[in-house]
Amino acid sequence: MLELDAIEARSGSFTLTADFGIEAGARVAIIGASGSGKSTLLDVIAGFLKPRSGHVLWKDADLTDLAPARRPVSVLFQDTNLFPHLTIERNLALALNPRSGTLRKGDAARIEDALARVGLAGFAPRRPSEMSGGQQSRAALARVLLQDRPVLLLDEPFAALGPALKVDMLDMVAKVADAEALTVLLVTHDPADARRFADQTLLVENGIVGTPQPTQALLDDPPESLRTYLG
Amino acid sequence: MAARVVAIIAGLSVAGLVIGPVIAVLLRAETFSGFGPADWQALRFTLVQALLSAALSVLFAIPLARALARRRFVGRGLLVALLGAPFILPVIVAVLGLLAVFGQSGLLNRVLSPLGAPQLQIYGLQGVLVAHVFFNLPLATRLFLQGWLAVPGEQFRLAASLGMGPRAMWRAIEWPLLKRIAPGAFAVIFVICLSSFAVALTLGGGPRATTLELAIYQSVRFDFDLGRAAALGLVQLALALAAGLVALRVASVPVAARGLDRMVPRWDGQGKGARMLDGVWIVVAAVFLLIPLAMVVLNGASGILTLGGSVWVSAAHSLAVALGSTVLCLAWALPLTTRWGEWLGLSGIALSPLVLGIGLFLIVRPFTNPFELALYVTATVNAFVSLPFVLRILRPEAEAIRADYGRLGGALGLSDWAWLRWVLLPRLKRPLGFAAGLTAALSMGDLGVIALFADPDRATLPLKIYQLMGAYRMEQAAGGALLLLLLSLSLFWAFDRGGRVGA
Structure with a gap:
């Protein structure tokens, strides 16, 4: 279980409070207006923002003081998921061996295998600039596979893709998440994404994170504020 | 970590x-007994040459930058790029080039003396000034040019549609621009020239044209008087520090200013007089900056093989x-x-x-x-x-x-x-x-x-x-x-x- 226990975090003058838990293996959408604190919430879980008070726990282990890379968490950012000057193989090698960035024995095969799983067999020698946006997203997903961490955070990573491609990517993430038994949190402002991807949804309003609720019920009968946001 | x-x-x-x-330096300077007349002379010369160098460089840069900002001509990009070159040009190379033009048997004397003109003397204050302007006129020009190119194109379009004349342009655009940039350009060049050593060493000299830096060098090399060198060093340090702090407040130096070869469309300054004036400045500046370099290549070509x-x-x-x-x-x-x-x-x-x-x-x-x-x-x-x-x-x-x-x-x-x-x-x-x-x-x-x-x-x-x-x-x-x-x-x-x- 991923728990945020009485979290209070500040970023500038903005304050975020959160107190909830998510079952391991769940897929949860995080929905809310821009500036409501969705990304701040991910930063707290990923370790980019240290909370003022409270604890982040995974399976009862306290993560609060761990650096981002020491957490059982991988992240797909909104942009910049790959270093543009490096080949896909080197990018993925950095995920496997962050100390040296070099390829060890067997790494090439693991990388090729991960790429094949996201439909990018043979793309290892390419640079991100030689690939389409959708292909870059899939390469980033291959990175997540190689990092092999139980929690996956997605910060609107497919927002720049067209609607059809975005649906494809979400389905692929869902497939990967099922196969690897990942716990996934997806930030989005599209309610359709939430319906499609997540059985539970967290509502974030003015820096206050609610508790997970069944997506279907929440969106079918939204509270007043969510209704204003959804229009 | x-x-x-x-x-x-x-x-x-x-x-x-x-x-x-x-x-x-502080510890050593204590053993020094006092500031002699020669030392005062050096301090005075350092200040005077730096003031004059900065003033002349800025003064000449104003019309040159204006001309470069509003004229299109073949080789403009090259000339603007060349304005960045003095930064990496060795001083001694420039000095040899300047000597080949302004020196005893330089180009100018060879052209002028048959006409009965008096011999041109480069060594002394005038030589130091020529060299400092040679190095810093391009820098000042780049600073002003940057200012000119930062003026939004709308302002020129507005001025054109209002039919503003040269006087109105001066008051609305040029004067505010100069007021903003000139103090910084002056201060930066002043600071650079305060620490001038190689130029003073080669073109100055004599008690009347010795900078503090040169005096430091002389007291080490010729008298081996480390106490005096340290005392002079202390004065130099205080001077540079004070001037540096002032310069820092009023200026920013563009080391790698990009896009200076850009061209903003202009409608002002299309009169015959303005065109002539700009042309003269551009030609004079190009000749002043290029001929010495050409002379280095010309004179060196035979020597380099031997x-x-x-x-x-x-x-x-x-x-x-x-x-x-x-x-x-x-x-x-x-x-x-x-x-x-x-x-x-x-x-x-x-x-x-x-x-x-x-x-x-x-x-x-x-x-x-x-x-x-x-x-x-x-x-x-x-x-x-x-x-x-x-x-x-x-x-x-x-x-x-x-x-x-x-x-x-x-x-x-x-x-x-x-x-x-x-x-x-x-x-x-x-x-x-x-x-x-x-x-x-x-x-x-x-x-x-x-x-x-x-x-x-x-x-x-x-x-x-x-x-x-x-x-x-x-x-x-x-x-x-x-x-x-x-x-x-x-x-x-x-x-x-x-x-x-x-x-």
């Missing part, structure tokens, strides 16, 4: 290089110094690409190389013969002097890389080494190449500390050329100057080019 340790080591070593020599072995040895010394100083400077700069690092690096502008040299001389003397360390000291001081420029180039880019990729690097848990090897260096390649080129070229052409320390066995190429000039072996000196020019430009080109490959 390791990165932080490296940054602290770099910071401490730079700070130590500032504080150590300054303390050594250079003696000792010149080649000194060239090898210079190359080694330039490369060593480049490595050291970048090793300092990379961990210091932060706000406080740049502040620290600015001490490289305030502290004159000769004061630093005297300090280091005093520090190492109890342990070893300082003359044996001449080349190492030169490389170190050169690296230090280039540091502020290098940081000005690298810091914004390094900060952008950290902002763009810091989170991804953090999420992957890249080690400091992996970050440096796979992210920072490859992404910083272009500005790194440019900065390395500047450092190498500056160090290659430097004639400063080395003059203080060197014996004939350890001369660098600029010093060797100076010695050849002193021995009236002008053909060899001209050949050496051409060699130095070629080496400096090649070094700059090679590094800059290296940074662009595959980037």
Whole structure:
């Protein structure tokens, strides 16, 4: 279980409070207006923002003081998921061996295998600039596979893709998440994404994170504020 | 963590290089009895030549920059690019070029004397001023040009649609622009000229045209009066520091200003008089800047083939110094690409190389013969002097890389080494190449500390050329100057080019 226990975090003058838990293996959408604190919430879980008070726990282990890379968490950012000057193989090698960035024995095969799983067999020698946006997203997903961490955070990573491609990517993430038994949190402002991807949804309003609720019920009968946001 | 340790080591070593020599100078200066008339003379001359140099450079730059900003002509881009060249042009090369034009048997005298004009004398204040304007007119012009090009195109369109005449243009656009830029340009050039050594050494001289820096050099080389050198160094330090702080408040120096060859469409200044005036300024400036360089190439072409072995040895010394100083400077700069690092690096502008040299001389003397360390000291001081420029180039880019990729690097848990090897260096390649080129070229052409320390066995190429000039072996000196020019430009080109490959 991923728990945020009485979290209070500040970023500038903005304050975020959160107190909830998510079952391991769940897929949860995080929905809310821009500036409501969705990304701040991910930063707290990923370790980019240290909370003022409270604890982040995974399976009862306290993560609060761990650096981002020491957490059982991988992240797909909104942009910049790959270093543009490096080949896909080197990018993925950095995920496997962050100390040296070099390829060890067997790494090439693991990388090729991960790429094949996201439909990018043979793309290892390419640079991100030689690939389409959708292909870059899939390469980033291959990175997540190689990092092999139980929690996956997605910060609107497919927002720049067209609607059809975005649906494809979400389905692929869902497939990967099922196969690897990942716990996934997806930030989005599209309610359709939430319906499609997540059985539970967290509502974030003015820096206050609610508790997970069944997506279907929440969106079918939204509270007043969510209704204003959804229009 | 390791990165932080490296940054602290770099910071401490730079700070130590500032504080150590300054303390050594302070301690030594105490034994000095008093400021003699010659010392007052040097102080006065230093101030007067710096004031005049700054004033003349700014004065000439105003019409030149205006002309360049509003005229299109063939070769404009080339001329503007050339305005950046003096930054990496060795002083001794420029001096030889200026001597070939303004000197005793220079072009001008050869043309004018048959007409019955009096002999032109270059040595003295006038020579120092000509050289300083040669170096700083381009800098001032670039500053003004930058200002001109920053004026939004709408303002010119508005002025055109209102039918504003020259007087209205002056009041609405030109005067505010000058008021904003001129003080900074003046201050920067004043500070640069305060620490003028190589120009004063070659074109000044005599008690009436000696700068403080030159006086420091003379008291070490000729009288071996370290107390006096230290006292003069102290005055120089106070002067440069005060002026530097003022300059810092009013100015920002564009090291690598891009897009100066851009052209904003203009409708003003289309009258016949204005066109003529602009044309005259552009031609005069181009002639003033280009003819000396052309003379270096012309005069050197025959000499370069007959250079003696000792010149080649000194060239090898210079190359080694330039490369060593480049490595050291970048090793300092990379961990210091932060706000406080740049502040620290600015001490490289305030502290004159000769004061630093005297300090280091005093520090190492109890342990070893300082003359044996001449080349190492030169490389170190050169690296230090280039540091502020290098940081000005690298810091914004390094900060952008950290902002763009810091989170991804953090999420992957890249080690400091992996970050440096796979992210920072490859992404910083272009500005790194440019900065390395500047450092190498500056160090290659430097004639400063080395003059203080060197014996004939350890001369660098600029010093060797100076010695050849002193021995009236002008053909060899001209050949050496051409060699130095070629080496400096090649070094700059090679590094800059290296940074662009595959980037």
